[in-house]
Amino acid sequence: MGGRKKRRKLILKPKPKIPKMFECPRCGKVAVTVEIKNGVASVKCGSCGLSDEFEVPPIFDAANAYAKFLDRYLEGKIEISKRVTTDSSEAEGESGSLPEELNE
Numbered sequence: 001m002g003g004r005k006k007r008r009k010l011i012l013k014p015k016p017k018i019p020k021m022f023e024c025p026r027c028g029k030v031a032v033t034v035e036i037k038n039g040v041a042s043v044k045c046g047s048c049g050l051s052d053e054f055e056v057p058p059i060f061d062a063a064n065a066y067a068k069f070l071d072r073y074l075e076g077k078i079e080i081s082k083r084v085t086t087d088s089s090e091a092e093g094e095s096g097s098l099p100e101e102l103n104e
């Protein structure tokens with residue numbers, strides 16, 4: 001009888017991790033998450049709240065969906081719920097403070 005041991009696979013493949021956070025075209029923070037479910041991509045920025053949903057082909061991954069999200073944003077197809085205040089002084093103060101909630 002063979003005293004053969006089953007060869008164990010000891011090769012650890014480092015999984016190429018697809019970054020799950022992308023840079024937001026609106027606020028510039030790397031806080032955009034992409035989730036694809038049933039052919040629909042849900043994209044949301046955890047920082048400024050920019051969000052969008054659109055259908056994607058099955059071959060799309062998060063990076064593809066993010067690219068489409070960027071296109072849609074640049075084309076003005078994304079409805080922004082929060083109103084951008086026209087008060088420039090207020091906007092200046094807002095960009096000056098950096099929330100530290102995204103520490104890694």
Ligand SMILES: [Zn+2]
Pocket residue numbers: 024025026027028029031045046047048049050
């Ligand atoms: Zn944002």
